[in-house]
Amino acid sequence: MGTTRRRRSRWVWTGVALAIAVVAVALPHLDVLVGGLVPAAQALVPLGAVGLVVLAVVPLIFRAWAAAAILVVGAVLAGLPTLTPLRADAGCVAGTPVTVVAFNAKFAGADPGLLAERIDEAAADIVVLVETDEAHIAAVLRERGLAEALPHRTRETSEGGVNGSVILSAFPLSDEEDIEGSVFDQVTAVAALPDGEEFRVAAVHPPPPIGQPADWRAGLRALEQWIRETPDERLIVAGDLNASYAHPAFRHLASTLRTAAEAAGPVPWPTWPEERPVPAFTAIDHVLARGAVPTAWDSFAVPGSDHRGVVGEWSLCAP
Structure with missing residues (x-):
C-alpha cells in the first residue's frame, strides 16, 4: 500500500512539473498580449x-527524480531566450571609442546633481535622457561642467516630464528628426566625430505594456521598422525600451543590433524597478548599436528614478 502511494505521488509530481515546465518554456515565445498580462509575465521569466x-528541490525530497529533472530542463529552456546574445564582431575593424549613457529620469524627478555626477564619472560622449523636461536638463547641465562637456543637443522636449526625450552630445549634431510610433518623444540625430566620420544616435522610448499593450506592441514594431529602414551603417539606439530579451518583439527588433550588455556577459542584469520593495528583475533599459563593438557595460542608480541608468562603451567600426 505504501509503495503504491509513493508511486502515485511521483506520478502526480511528474505531471505537475511537466505542466509548469511547458508553460515556462512556451512563455518567452508567445507574441500575444492578453491585456498586457503576457508581456508582464515574460518580464519575470529570468526570475x-x-x-x-529552486522548486526542483521539493520533488527530490519525495524521490520524484523525473519531476525534478523536468523542472531543471524547463528552467534551462525557458531561460535561454532571455539571455544577452553574444555575437561575433563580423569583420569589424575597431575605430573611435564612444561612451553612451541612457537614463529614464522618471517624470524629470531624478536628482540632477547625482545624475550629473554619474554622467561625469562615465566620461560620456553621448547622453540619452527620457522622461525629462527642459528644467531638468538645464539642472543636470549646470553640474560638473557638463554644459561644456556636452555642448550639443537635440530640440527642446515636449512640455511635462513624461514625454520628453533628448540627446546630449560632445559632438556636433545634425540631420535631426523624430521617430514616429510612440506616445513619448523619440528623437534621432547624426553626430560628427572630430575626424569627420559620423554615426547616428536615437533616443527611444516605446510605451510600457501595462495599461496600453497595443501601443507597446505598435511602438516596438514601428521602432523595428525605423531601424531596418535607416541607412546609417553606424547606429546607436539607446533609452528605455520597456522590453527585454524575454519578449519576442524585442528580440526581433534587436536581431540586427548588438547590445552593450554583451560586455557584461550573457546574464541579463536587471535595470527595473529601482527604489521599490522588490529588487530589480528585468532588463528594459538598453544601449544597442550596429557598426560598433561593445567594450564595456555598467549600470547605476540615481534617487528619484525607478530605472537604473546604463553605460555602454563602444568601439565604432572603421568605415
Whole structure:
C-alpha cells in the first residue's frame, strides 16, 4: 500500500512539473498580449527560471527524480531566450571609442546633481535622457561642467516630464528628426566625430505594456521598422525600451543590433524597478548599436528614478 502511494505521488509530481515546465518554456515565445498580462509575465521569466531550479528541490525530497529533472530542463529552456546574445564582431575593424549613457529620469524627478555626477564619472560622449523636461536638463547641465562637456543637443522636449526625450552630445549634431510610433518623444540625430566620420544616435522610448499593450506592441514594431529602414551603417539606439530579451518583439527588433550588455556577459542584469520593495528583475533599459563593438557595460542608480541608468562603451567600426 505504501509503495503504491509513493508511486502515485511521483506520478502526480511528474505531471505537475511537466505542466509548469511547458508553460515556462512556451512563455518567452508567445507574441500575444492578453491585456498586457503576457508581456508582464515574460518580464519575470529570468526570475521564474531560477525559481524552477529552486522548486526542483521539493520533488527530490519525495524521490520524484523525473519531476525534478523536468523542472531543471524547463528552467534551462525557458531561460535561454532571455539571455544577452553574444555575437561575433563580423569583420569589424575597431575605430573611435564612444561612451553612451541612457537614463529614464522618471517624470524629470531624478536628482540632477547625482545624475550629473554619474554622467561625469562615465566620461560620456553621448547622453540619452527620457522622461525629462527642459528644467531638468538645464539642472543636470549646470553640474560638473557638463554644459561644456556636452555642448550639443537635440530640440527642446515636449512640455511635462513624461514625454520628453533628448540627446546630449560632445559632438556636433545634425540631420535631426523624430521617430514616429510612440506616445513619448523619440528623437534621432547624426553626430560628427572630430575626424569627420559620423554615426547616428536615437533616443527611444516605446510605451510600457501595462495599461496600453497595443501601443507597446505598435511602438516596438514601428521602432523595428525605423531601424531596418535607416541607412546609417553606424547606429546607436539607446533609452528605455520597456522590453527585454524575454519578449519576442524585442528580440526581433534587436536581431540586427548588438547590445552593450554583451560586455557584461550573457546574464541579463536587471535595470527595473529601482527604489521599490522588490529588487530589480528585468532588463528594459538598453544601449544597442550596429557598426560598433561593445567594450564595456555598467549600470547605476540615481534617487528619484525607478530605472537604473546604463553605460555602454563602444568601439565604432572603421568605415
